Amino acid sequence: MEQLWGGIGALFASWMGKRAVEYRRIETIPHEWGTAVTVQSMLFGDMGDDCATAVAFSHNPATGENTSYAEYPVNARGENVVVGIRTPAPLTTLRPTTRAQPEGWHLRGTLR
DSSP: OHHHHHHHHHHHHGGGSHHHHHHHHHTTOOGGGOOOOOOOOOOOOOSSTTOBOOEEESSOTTTOOSSOEEEEOBTOOHHHHHTTSSOOEEGGGOOTTOSSOGGGGGGGGGOO
């Protein structure tokens, strides 16, 4: 846990670093915007039909609508989705009887 908080602190401390300030100047990014940290847990989503991986967004990535959105592919890794090998399904299609990660059912309403 100490390493995690150290990494988070380092990221925020880097915001005013010389390279970061110059990058924002070149790209016309206001210094007031700030930065963010994403903490995630890695897992194996390609270990069979009872495994899945998922991605969640605070806004719908297709429409920009301010509503949570998540999707998952069964028996696949994230890069399979990115390169177009697999098409994910919306998390709203996950049912308690779905073989892929049935314990994920309870997460549907906790995205926000």
